[in-house]
Amino acid sequence: MRLPRTRPRSLAGQLFAMQVVLIAAVVAGCAVFAYVSGSAQAEETATRQVRAAAVAVADSPSVREAIRTPDPSAVLQPYAEQVRADTGIAFVTIMDTGRKRWTHPDASLIGDTFLGHTEEALRGETFTETYTGTLGPSIRVVTPIRDDGRIVGLVSAGITVERVSSQVREQLGALALAAGGALAAGGIGTYVINARLRRHTHGMNAAELSRLHDYHQATLHAVREGLLMLDGRRRIALINDAGRELLGLAPEAEAVGRTVDELDLPAPLTGALLASDVRVDELHLTAERVIVVNTRPVVGGERRGTVVTLRDHTELQALTGELDSERGFTQALRSQAHEAANRLHTVVSLIELGRVEEAVDFATAELELAQALTDRVVGAVEEPVLAALLLGKAAQANERGVELELAEDSLIDDGALPDTLPQRDLVTILGNLIDNAVEAAFEGAEGVRGSGPGPVPRPGGGAAGRARVTVTALADGRELLLRVADTGAGIGPEAADEVFRRGWSTHGAGRGLGLALVRQAAHRNGGTVELDEGPEGGARFTVRLPLGDRTAPWGRAARATAKEVTA
Numbered sequence: 001m002r003l004p005r006t007r008p009r010s011l012a013g014q015l016f017a018m019q020v021v022l023i024a025a026v027v028a029g030c031a032v033f034a035y036v037s038g039s040a041q042a043e044e045t046a047t048r049q050v051r052a053a054a055v056a057v058a059d060s061p062s063v064r065e066a067i068r069t070p071d072p073s074a075v076l077q078p079y080a081e082q083v084r085a086d087t088g089i090a091f092v093t094i095m096d097t098g099r100k101r102w103t104h105p106d107a108s109l110i111g112d113t114f115l116g117h118t119e120e121a122l123r124g125e126t127f128t129e130t131y132t133g134t135l136g137p138s139i140r141v142v143t144p145i146r147d148d149g150r151i152v153g154l155v156s157a158g159i160t161v162e163r164v165s166s167q168v169r170e171q172l173g174a175l176a177l178a179a180g181g182a183l184a185a186g187g188i189g190t191y192v193i194n195a196r197l198r199r200h201t202h203g204m205n206a207a208e209l210s211r212l213h214d215y216h217q218a219t220l221h222a223v224r225e226g227l228l229m230l231d232g233r234r235r236i237a238l239i240n241d242a243g244r245e246l247l248g249l250a251p252e253a254e255a256v257g258r259t260v261d262e263l264d265l266p267a268p269l270t271g272a273l274l275a276s277d278v279r280v281d282e283l284h285l286t287a288e289r290v291i292v293v294n295t296r297p298v299v300g301g302e303r304r305g306t307v308v309t310l311r312d313h314t315e316l317q318a319l320t321g322e323l324d325s326e327r328g329f330t331q332a333l334r335s336q337a338h339e340a341a342n343r344l345h346t347v348v349s350l351i352e353l354g355r356v357e358e359a360v361d362f363a364t365a366e367l368e369l370a371q372a373l374t375d376r377v378v379g380a381v382e383e384p385v386l387a388a389l390l391l392g393k394a395a396q397a398n399e400r401g402v403e404l405e406l407a408e409d410s411l412i413d414d415g416a417l418p419d420t421l422p423q424r425d426l427v428t429i430l431g432n433l434i435d436n437a438v439e440a441a442f443e444g445a446e447g448v449r450g451s452g453p454g455p456v457p458r459p460g461g462g463a464a465g466r467a468r469v470t471v472t473a474l475a476d477g478r479e480l481l482l483r484v485a486d487t488g489a490g491i492g493p494e495a496a497d498e499v500f501r502r503g504w505s506t507h508g509a510g511r512g513l514g515l516a517l518v519r520q521a522a523h524r525n526g527g528t529v530e531l532d533e534g535p536e537g538g539a540r541f542t543v544r545l546p547l548g549d550r551t552a553p554w555g556r557a558a559r560a561t562a563k564e565v566t567a
Helices: 011-058 061-068 072-087 161-200 206-222 241-246 267-274 313-352 356-380 384-399 423-446 514-524 556-566
Strands: 091-095 127-133 136-147 150-160 226-231 236-239 279-285 290-299 303-312 402-406 467-475 479-486 528-533 539-546
Touching (some): 011 091, 011 136, 061 072, 061 136, 136 161, 150 161, 241 303, 267 279, 290 514, 356 402, 384 402, 384 423, 423 467, 423 479, 514 528, 514 539
Antiparallel strands (some): 091 150, 127 136, 136 150, 226 236, 279 290, 467 479, 479 539, 528 539
């Protein structure tokens, strides 16, 4: 029969058992240490005692006088026994330099040879040794007796090892009593502490707590962007570094414990964070970025809080734009390769027909057409990033049958733009405006109307003939002006206020970030965006960016602007 699995002991129980064992081991270790150190101390004390007795006897004048007599034992034996009795040592043996005893606790052994070493004492040194003599193992000190500088005898005083051990054993009882008291006190204290720990850990064992911690850490690090955890009172319980950056919070600012309302975020984003329902992939603007917000409430019998994940959609949009640009360039190159092959065949055929002059005229005309816009852009716009962007967008527009023109008054000298104006923001602004204008001009020329929520075409909007986009890029030393006008259907006045709102598009869901990014980039650099009707009836966007010293857009003013943008 299969036995049921037993649940592992709780963490509090495991800690209690471990602490009891630990306290017992510590107390036992202390007891052993105290015993060992006590033994060593007792031995050291005994050594000092017998050394003092031996030296005192050796320095006694009466001992030297007795040695000069014919029978030293008659005087020295009573003296040695008196010293032994007074000091409590085991023996005091006085001998001649040939190790013949003059004294001994057992009078029958007087005259016998001393058992032990005397070589160092005969050299004038006092030394200590443990040696087994007639009284058993003993700790003894041997020292020389000097008379007028000559060594005339030796003194050995000692105490038996058994007597030292008996003294240590007497102390062991008190030591065991103290150790038992310490063990009992430690066990009671440990039990009280672990009872409280058991309540706080809800009786979970170590594996369960470890698994809970692992899930928490995995959740925290699995979110590669921003993570925000709110408690039931909408206060921040946890926020990671990416979350601080995406919400525009300074790294040194204390965010944990603050409510969402105190973060000074745009109203729509604050509403999304405070919502009690689930939010999935909502787009919101901050002072710096377009972020994707996902929220999910934490419920466990009652509302515990909310988990919020944040992703930087600005980066995703930039990657998407780069991918679209690469795809457009690839298609343009493929089409131009086709056109170049056709033109080359035409030139070759004209030459084969003997019409060399017509072939030269045809090739020259094609080169002039291809070089005209390049010369115009390079001559007027010396900023390499903007020039390359205009040439690339011109090739894409041409593939869609839209003519991209550079206005005659366009002029940006090399070095006119300061380093404080990010090139990426310029590409975001001008690239999105041109893309939207090309789309509008193409649809206007084809008579196509966009679907989905959005603008109402202006009466009379659009222009007959070829679809056209006109770009103006002018830096006059005080500000940079970027203007894009198209020949499309235009934007009705009732939609002009909504055009920069996130998600606004004439092409259905999943679009409508371009103009929001344009306005965000312009405000981030202290500029403005205006929308009016172009000279040919289409929409015209004008962006003005100051080129002088600008206030960094990280304070309340920038956030107020972001709120105005997202309102």
